[in-house]
Amino acid sequence: MVEWTDNERGIITTLFANMDYNDIGPKALCRCLICYPWTQRYFGSFGNLYNAEAIKTNPNVAAHGVRVLHGLDRAVKNMDDIKGTYAELSVLHSEKLHVDPDNFRLLADCLTVTLAGKMGTAFTPEIQCAWQKFMAVCVAALGKQYH
Numbered sequence: 001m002v003e004w005t006d007n008e009r010g011i012i013t014t015l016f017a018n019m020d021y022n023d024i025g026p027k028a029l030c031r032c033l034i035c036y037p038w039t040q041r042y043f044g045s046f047g048n049l050y051n052a053e054a055i056k057t058n059p060n061v062a063a064h065g066v067r068v069l070h071g072l073d074r075a076v077k078n079m080d081d082i083k084g085t086y087a088e089l090s091v092l093h094s095e096k097l098h099v100d101p102d103n104f105r106l107l108a109d110c111l112t113v114t115l116a117g118k119m120g121t122a123f124t125p126e127i128q129c130a131w132q133k134f135m136a137v138c139v140a141a142l143g144k145q146y147h
């Protein structure tokens with residue numbers, strides 16, 4: 001089981017409480033689709049992803065970026081059982097969506113860059129540590145049901 005210090009719990013809760021989902025979510029998913037274009041293949045039903053501009057203005061991409069953050073939100077509320085919290089979502093990504101689990105880390109990295117860009121110097125090394133630990137646990141949990 002993953003252990004969290006009170007300090008880490010506080011950092012993660014505060015980060016999410018102050019996060020603008022409608023800004024961070026879409027920007028992070030856009031970055032992922034632009035920087036790692038092979039991730040576009042899972043979003044065939046989202047319409048035009050023809051170039052960076054199309055990706056940035058695609059309303060389905062924006063909505064899905066927000067949905068991913070709401071997904072992470074569930075892990076924040078269940079920090080002591082992220083694995084259990086994501087069991088079903090992991091099965092969905094594996095068996096139904098067939099998303100290569102390597103992509104979870106790529107999206108997590110894009111979230112880190114987006115958040116750091118927005119927070120600037122407020123994204124201290126201490127905050128980055130807690131954030132990256134949290135994302136690593138979420139990424140591992142999402143990949144848990146892959147066989």
Ligand code: ZNH
Nearest residue numbers: 039042043067068070071072097099103104107108138142
């Ligand atoms: Zn995912 C879906 C989350 C990553 C792809 N997702 C989804 C959902 C959620 C999520 C919550 C919804 C579900 C239901 O409906 O039930 N994701 C998530 C998270 C993450 C992710 C949290 C991390 C962090 N995904 C991802 C990636 C990819 C994906 C990386 C690729 C690349 N997803 C996806 C898809 C879908 C989803 C495709 C479906 C969509 C639609 O159809 O709408």
